[in-house]
Amino acid sequence: MIKNREPFLQTVAARLGRSTPSLTKPERNWKHLPQHEVLKDASMEELIEVLREQCLNIHTTLKKCTKQQLPEILNETIVDYGGGRVIYSNDPRFGVLNVLPVFEQFEHLKWQSGNGERNIDFAEQANVGVVISNVTLAESGTIMLQASPEVGRTISFLPENSIAVIPKSSIVPRMTQAAQFLREQSHVSSCINFITGPSNSADIEMNLVVGVHGPVRMTYILVEDY
Amino acid sequence: MAMKISQQKFNERLSSNLENDFMRGAVAGAQHRFQTRRSAAVDSLNWEEWRNHGEEIRQHVLENLDYYLYELSTNVEARGGHVFFAQTAEEATEYISTIAKQKNAKKIVKAKSMVTEEINLNSHLEQLGCEVIETDLGEYILQLDDHDPPSHIVTPALHKNKDQIREVFEQKIGYTASSQPEELALHARKVLREHYLTADIGITGCNFAVAETGSVCLVTNEGNADLVTALPKTQISVMGMERLVPTFEEMEVLVGMLTRSAVGQKLTSYITVLTGIKEALEVDGPEEFHLVIVDNGRSSILGGEFQSILQCIRCAACINTCPVYRHVGGHTYGSIYSGPIGAVLSPLLGGYDDYKELPYASTLCGACTDVCPVKIPLHQLLHKHREVIVEREGRAPISESLLMQAFGMGTSSQSIYKLGTKVASTVMKPFTKNEKITNGPGPLKNWTTYRDFPSLQKERFRDWFEQHNKGGKSK
Numbered sequence: 001m002i003k004n005r006e007p008f009l010q011t012v013a014a015r016l017g018r019s020t021p022s023l024t025k026p027e028r029n030w031k032h033l034p035q036h037e038v039l040k041d042a043s044m045e046e047l048i049e050v051l052r053e054q055c056l057n058i059h060t061t062l063k064k065c066t067k068q069q070l071p072e073i074l075n076e077t078i079v080d081y082g083g084g085r086v087i088y089s090n091d092p093r094f095g096v097l098n099v100l101p102v103f104e105q106f107e108h109l110k111w112q113s114g115n116g117e118r119n120i121d122f123a124e125q126a127n128v129g130v131v132i133s134n135v136t137l138a139e140s141g142t143i144m145l146q147a148s149p150e151v152g153r154t155i156s157f158l159p160e161n162s163i164a165v166i167p168k169s170s171i172v173p174r175m176t177q178a179a180q181f182l183r184e185q186s187h188v189s190s191c192i193n194f195i196t197g198p199s200n201s202a203d204i205e206m207n208l209v210v211g212v213h214g215p216v217r218m219t220y221i222l223v224e225d226y
Numbered sequence: 227m228a229m230k231i232s233q234q235k236f237n238e239r240l241s242s243n244l245e246n247d248f249m250r251g252a253v254a255g256a257q258h259r260f261q262t263r264r265s266a267a268v269d270s271l272n273w274e275e276w277r278n279h280g281e282e283i284r285q286h287v288l289e290n291l292d293y294y295l296y297e298l299s300t301n302v303e304a305r306g307g308h309v310f311f312a313q314t315a316e317e318a319t320e321y322i323s324t325i326a327k328q329k330n331a332k333k334i335v336k337a338k339s340m341v342t343e344e345i346n347l348n349s350h351l352e353q354l355g356c357e358v359i360e361t362d363l364g365e366y367i368l369q370l371d372d373h374d375p376p377s378h379i380v381t382p383a384l385h386k387n388k389d390q391i392r393e394v395f396e397q398k399i400g401y402t403a404s405s406q407p408e409e410l411a412l413h414a415r416k417v418l419r420e421h422y423l424t425a426d427i428g429i430t431g432c433n434f435a436v437a438e439t440g441s442v443c444l445v446t447n448e449g450n451a452d453l454v455t456a457l458p459k460t461q462i463s464v465m466g467m468e469r470l471v472p473t474f475e476e477m478e479v480l481v482g483m484l485t486r487s488a489v490g491q492k493l494t495s496y497i498t499v500l501t502g503i504k505e506a507l508e509v510d511g512p513e514e515f516h517l518v519i520v521d522n523g524r525s526s527i528l529g530g531e532f533q534s535i536l537q538c539i540r541c542a543a544c545i546n547t548c549p550v551y552r553h554v555g556g557h558t559y560g561s562i563y564s565g566p567i568g569a570v571l572s573p574l575l576g577g578y579d580d581y582k583e584l585p586y587a588s589t590l591c592g593a594c595t596d597v598c599p600v601k602i603p604l605h606q607l608l609h610k611h612r613e614v615i616v617e618r619e620g621r622a623p624i625s626e627s628l629l630m631q632a633f634g635m636g637t638s639s640q641s642i643y644k645l646g647t648k649v650a651s652t653v654m655k656p657f658t659k660n661e662k663i664t665n666g667p668g669p670l671k672n673w674t675t676y677r678d679f680p681s682l683q684k685e686r687f688r689d690w691f692e693q694h695n696k697g698g699k700s701k
Contacts, residue, residue, distance in 0.1 A: 007313070008311035021293070031278070115509070149506075154456050175481070179477065199449035202447075204367075211412075212447075213422075215449075
């Protein structure tokens with residue numbers, strides 16, 4: 001329901017010198033588009049190098065491996081974080097990458113619509129949350145997630161440790177390409193998360209504290225042949 | 227908290243803040259760190275081109291604001307959300323209070339939002355008996371400390387030191403550990419986690435709304451806005467009516483410019499784009515979503531000589547570079563909006579009665595204009611305010627009026643001018659010591675409280691020049 005729109009827009013239109021609110025989509029004729037120049041000619045290997053360097057700035061561990069090595073690397077990362085409860089999204093790519101047996105070695109839950117509220121209760125008690133990036137931004141070291149019934153929003157916020165698997169094919173120069181990708185899709189997810197490392201705050205005397213409301217620690221695992 | 231944060235007069239606020247040494251040191255240190263980080267983040271780009279683009283996006287949106295608000299609200303509704311257009315702060319708070327009553331809300335969690343401060347939302351909800359909890363760490367500290375006002379729009383608790391924060395935590399939430407920021411933050415994490423899980427309503431501001439999709443974009447480092455919107459069943463987002471962009475493409479540009487300008491990060495940890503209510507079969511996310519679009523004085527700025535202030539994306543780069551803010555701190559401005567942006571915006575939203583001094587709390591050096599990512603001519607707007615105050619409102623500061631009157635009188639007659647300039651050094655003699663005036667009278671007092679003023683020369687320039695032309699020596 002929309003309330004009070006007409007008088008409100010009438011006031012705005014009058015201030016802009018129009019007798020009634022405009023209902024025609026304006027042309028966007030930008031004179032400047034600097035965002036397309038950033039990392040324009042970078043090769044994939046160069047983008048990975050940019051990503052690697054940026055991870056040093058955002059308190060995030062970056063590991064690289066092949067598809068074949070991924071189960072072992074993922075297992076090792078979860079163990080390093082202390083094991084315990086693991087929650088992960090119901091992303092078909094986990095099956096393709098053969099890592100479901102890794103989750104089974106821990107007390108685990110696959111986030112699924114059918115579990116209802118149990119997903120959230122489990123995530124709140126979980127030590128590790130694992131997701132797969134849909135689009136990865138090299139410049140800022142950012143993963144992009146799109147929420148769905150099988151990909152809960154809070155998998156990446158409630159557990160103390162967060163792991164994101166990054167397919168090499170998901171890497172793009174920057175958010176510009178992600179915005180274009182999102183505009184080309186027929187449906188906009190109810191929640192799109194751009195996540196850049198663990199949560200942090202500098203609210204106390206400008207001292208950086210890593211780990212506030214979201215995860216305290218974060219690892220990206222880049223799969224170089226996927 | 228409303229926009230106005232103090233009943234004291236400007237000069238009283240100024241005096242007490244100038245004497246607060248911790249605050250002044252903290253502000254100076256923070257400015258230095260903000261500036262260093264910002265420079266590093268923008269220098270790697272062709273920043274002037276980015277500023278040109280940022281400016282053209284914001285100007286385009288303002289010129290087509292009626293269309294984009296129409297498009298935004300239509301798309302929010304299409305995704306199951308409600309939209310309320312509030313012409314005044316009262317309409318906005320009343321609407322949100324009605325929702326809180328309908329939901330029988332006991333507990334409300336909030337992510338940091340300047341516009342909800344501006345409309346004094348928390349106190350309205352508290353009057354209904356709701357427990358309202360700020361979740362941004364800085365805001366949470368201020369709220370616990372009996373609603374201490376924010377002194378910076380990005381890091382609101384900048385004026386507090388860690389020992390003061392430890393004391394507040396001890397008194398209010400049973401904290402027993404040290405004043406280490408890590409331990410303080412960890413405790414806040416534990417306490418607030420419980421609140422997210424049990425709150426009935428989550429309230430956020432809005433960094434950018436996206437007209438084409440009906441989305442609300444939230445920018446944080448802590449991740450609090452994500453838990454505020456993912457866990458409670460009802461989400462309310464409040465936005466100033468100018469805070470929108472046409473599509474994801476412009477959102478992307480402005481988000482990156484905001485995070486670079488505000489904290490020197492390429493992106494903050496969390497950029498979250500929320501569209502409507504949670505969809506069928508989704509487990510987390512709100513079942514009900516309300517977008518409240520607030521005018522509260524903004525439309526009177528639109529179409530006028532101050533319109534460009536509405537380009538603002540609230541990054542605080544102007545605050546972080548301002549030499550006046552550095553010395554007087556945020557509280558001196560008497561408004562939740564401090565620094566150059568506050569000195570322009572507060573008189574427009576709150577009127578000259580309360581804020582006529584702010585345009586004078588500036589050196590017009592233009593440093594703010596140079597760092598503004600969307601090219602608002604801030605120092606020119608400050609100057610324009612002075613013009614309006616003096617010429618149209620006829621209320622220049624008393625000291626300035628007296629000075630101008632005296633100057634007018636002294637220069638209107640040749641004999642008075644001559645006499646005045648001849649006796650000046652003699653008149654000032656009682657205040658002069660070792661060639662310095664350390665305790666000046668009248669308008670000089672404000673200067674000499676903090677530093678010495680050189681004593682007046684015994685010989686006037688005109689007399690010296692006459693002698694010099696004759697080839698003579700000065701007296």
